[in-house]
Amino acid sequence: MEVIRLENAWKTYAGENGGVEALRGVSLSVSEGESVAVIGSSGSGKSTLMNIIGCLDVPTRGSYTLCGKRVTRLSEKKLSEIRRARVGFIFQGFNLIPTLTALENVELPLLYRGVPRGRRRELALAALDATGLSSRREHKPAELSGGQQQRVAIARAIAPSPPIILADEPTGNLDSRTGSEVLSLLRELNGNGHTLIVITHDMKVAAGAGRIITLSDGKIVEDA
Secondary structure, eight states: OEEEEEEEEEEOOOOSOOEEEEEEEEEEETTTOOOOEEOOOOOSHHHHHHHHTSSSOOOSSEEETTTEOOTTTHHHHHHHHHHHHHHHEETTTTOTTTTTTTHHHHHHHHHHHTTOOEEEHHHHHHHHHTTTTTTGGOGGGGSSSHHHHHHHHHHHHHOOOOOOEEESTTTTTTTTHHHHHHHHHHHHHHTOOOEEEEOSHHHHTTTHHHHHEEEEEEEEEOOO
16 A cells, blocks of 8 residues: 655745755655665755655645645644654654653653553553663663664654654664664564655665665655
C-alpha cells in the first residue's frame, strides 16, 4: 500500500533577488514498510523534502498525499493533527525537554494527542523498553549519554505507533559505535512494519536502506 505520494512538487521561498526554488518538480512514491534514505549535499533540498513529507510545510505547487489523504491545501491545524497521527520524528539534536525525565519526554506527544494518563504511561514504558532504556526512565537528558538521548527520542517517536518514522541525520551527533546501534534499532523498527525514511548526507547511513534517493539542486537525480 502506498503511504507517500508527491506529484510534481515545487517549493519556492521568497528571496531578496526573487524566489529561491528549494524543490523543483519532485515526484516520489513510497510504499508501506519501505526503508528509504534521502541523500544529497547541503542545499540539495533534503530538509525541504523532509518538512513536506512530515507535514511541517506544504509544496508551493504540485500535490502531496499522505496515507491516502491529500494534504496540500489543509489548514495548519489539520496538518498538525495528521502529523501527530501519522509521523514519528527523530532529529539529530534529539530535541528532548531538559527538565523532563526520559519517561515524561516520551509521554509528551501522547499527551498532545489526548491519550488518557494510564494508557499514556503504558505506551511510553513499552517504547522505552523497546529501545532498551526502561531502566533509565527516571533520568533527565543531562544524565544520559548521547546515544541514550537518541534512544529516548526514538522511543518518543514510536510510542504513538505512527506508520511513518522520519529520521533527520539520526546519527549526526553520535560516535560511530553508538550510531551503528541506533541504526540497528531503526532497522528493527522497519522490520516490525514501520515505514522508515532517513534524511542523511552520510553514505554509510544510507547504505543500510533498501532504497536510496539522491537529491541535487532540488531535483531527484537518482532513485535506486
